[in-house]
Amino acid sequence: MAGAAGRVVRRWYPSVLRSSLQVPALQLHMSKTAMRASQKDFESALSQVKRLKDPGNEVKLKLYALYKQATEGPCNTPKPGVFDLINKAKWDAWNALGSLPKETARQNYVDLVSGLSSSSDSSSQVKPEADRKQPGYETLVVTSEDSITKIMMNRPAKKNAITIQCLRVHKYQPSSSFSPTHSDVPSEMYNEIMLALKAASKDDSAITVLTGNGDYYSSGNDLSNFTDIPPEGIEEKAKSSAILLRDFVDCFIDFPKPLIAVVNGPAVGISVTILGLFDTVYASSRATFHTPFSHLGQSPEGCSSYTFPKIMGPAKAAEMLIFGKKLTAAEACAQGLVTEVFPDSTFQKEVWTRLKAYSKLPPNAMRISKQVIRNREKEKLRAINAEESRALQERWLSDECTNAVMNFLTRKAKL
Numbered sequence: 001m002a003g004a005a006g007r008v009v010r011r012w013y014p015s016v017l018r019s020s021l022q023v024p025a026l027q028l029h030m031s032k033t034a035m036r037a038s039q040k041d042f043e044s045a046l047s048q049v050k051r052l053k054d055p056g057n058e059v060k061l062k063l064y065a066l067y068k069q070a071t072e073g074p075c076n077t078p079k080p081g082v083f084d085l086i087n088k089a090k091w092d093a094w095n096a097l098g099s100l101p102k103e104t105a106r107q108n109y110v111d112l113v114s115g116l117s118s119s120s121d122s123s124s125q126v127k128p129e130a131d132r133k134q135p136g137y138e139t140l141v142v143t144s145e146d147s148i149t150k151i152m153m154n155r156p157a158k159k160n161a162i163t164i165q166c167l168r169v170h171k172y173q174p175s176s177s178f179s180p181t182h183s184d185v186p187s188e189m190y191n192e193i194m195l196a197l198k199a200a201s202k203d204d205s206a207i208t209v210l211t212g213n214g215d216y217y218s219s220g221n222d223l224s225n226f227t228d229i230p231p232e233g234i235e236e237k238a239k240s241s242a243i244l245l246r247d248f249v250d251c252f253i254d255f256p257k258p259l260i261a262v263v264n265g266p267a268v269g270i271s272v273t274i275l276g277l278f279d280t281v282y283a284s285s286r287a288t289f290h291t292p293f294s295h296l297g298q299s300p301e302g303c304s305s306y307t308f309p310k311i312m313g314p315a316k317a318a319e320m321l322i323f324g325k326k327l328t329a330a331e332a333c334a335q336g337l338v339t340e341v342f343p344d345s346t347f348q349k350e351v352w353t354r355l356k357a358y359s360k361l362p363p364n365a366m367r368i369s370k371q372v373i374r375n376r377e378k379e380k381l382r383a384i385n386a387e388e389s390r391a392l393q394e395r396w397l398s399d400e401c402t403n404a405v406m407n408f409l410t411r412k413a414k415l
């Protein structure tokens with residue numbers, strides 16, 4: 001360990017600094033499991049740091065201070081004299097960490113190195129997406145890397161509109177152990193998202209992300225879903241769509257790991273309403289949030305009739321859900337629907353740096369925290385989901401809805 005730290009410093013610091021960085025092996029005071037995980041991350045950060053470009057003196061001092069705090073605890077050496085400038089700067093940085101616990105310092109060190117790695121030359125180490133892509137999905141690109149499973153809606157030419165499974169044989173069964181393979185997966189997006197969530201809930205990733213490919217996050221329900229009427233008639237179509245909708249939203253209610261929406265562009269309809277079931281929502285400054293249900297002769301879904309008033313208050317929720325007011329990313333953030341907005345030019349870089357750091361947190365602790373936050377609402381959310389789905393089943397049979405959809409499909413109307 002001391003050698004690793006020494007090598008880091010040799011690249012950056014003049015010889016006068018080296019001696020003070022030859023530190024003893026880690027002394028950790030945590031449970032065995034946590035200790036193993038954390039020490040491994042820390043050791044990998046120590047070797048990663050050697051490959052970094054010079055990050056500048058300020059960052060080097062931060063790394064030094066966190067390293068000392070993580071390995072020795074609070075600053076315990078006499079303050080260097082005023083003319084010993086370098087050692088005084090180092091002492092000041094370490095001393096400024098006060099009584100920060102060793103394990104927090106270790107985690108901060110790992111986070112800092114992770115942020116530096118991805119913002120320096122990490123692009124050369126990233127495998128092309130095609131190599132990491134999980135097979136079996138036609139409307140999604142699903143990848144797993146860095147303990148993050150990313151589910152990307154992939155119909156950019158159709159603004160990632162979400163299609164229904166209609167003619168295929170296989171259908172998602174909430175209680176089945178069905179998992180996707182190349183040959184038997186249905187191609188439509190509602191089902192594929194459910195399958196991808198189900199697989200992500202069981203894989204070894206720590207967090208799961210939903211995002212969109214192209215300029216849109218998603219334009220919501222694909223309105224051509226309404227044109228595929230089975231021989232049994234339109235009532236049967238409305239009924240099976242309501243069941244599909246309820247199953248789809250239940251998957252989000254029940255998802256056991258931290259679920260993050262990376263909203264890369266405008267979001268419409270159901271892609272907005274389910275955001276209330278996510279744990280974190282990051283938005284590009286270009287994103288907008290639009291729920292034009294009345295315009296479409298429809299009513300809210302995705303548990304938004306409950307989550308939106310809770311998140312933003314009934315008055316703001318009514319403006320969105322009844323009157324279809326479109327929010328900018330900044331407005332959605334101010335109203336609590338969005339966690340944080342990033343400038344579009346740096347959106348991907350900033351968000352993924354943040355998520356990579358979060359994905360290194362202990363996964364079981366994150367799961368339990370989510371359970372504690374969400375579990376007591378689950379039954380209520382399921383009941384609300386069922387009620388919203390029933391209301392929509394009727395709406396889909398109304399003239400108001402039929403006319404609105406026909407107007408879009410015959411190019412007479414657009415949002």
Ligand SMILES: CCCCCC/C=C/C(=O)SCCNC(=O)CCNC(=O)[C@H](O)C(C)(C)COP(=O)(O)OP(=O)(O)OC[C@H]1O[C@@H](n2cnc3c(N)ncnc32)[C@H](O)[C@@H]1OP(=O)(O)O
Nearest residue numbers: 157158159161219220221222223224244245269270414415
């Ligand atoms: C199991 C069923 C559950 C249902 C749950 C209930 C869900 C409700 C909702 O989600 S309501 C929201 C429905 N969405 C919309 O009403 C959006 C409709 N689309 C638009 O108004 C516009 O396309 C736009 C504003 C999103 C983008 O406009 P623009 O930038 O001018 O692009 P284009 O219109 O040219 O779009 C390109 C291409 O994509 C097709 N497309 C876009 N969105 C949808 C959609 N939601 N459904 C079907 N197709 C869509 C559009 O037709 C164009 O296709 P083309 O190139 O002409 O083939």
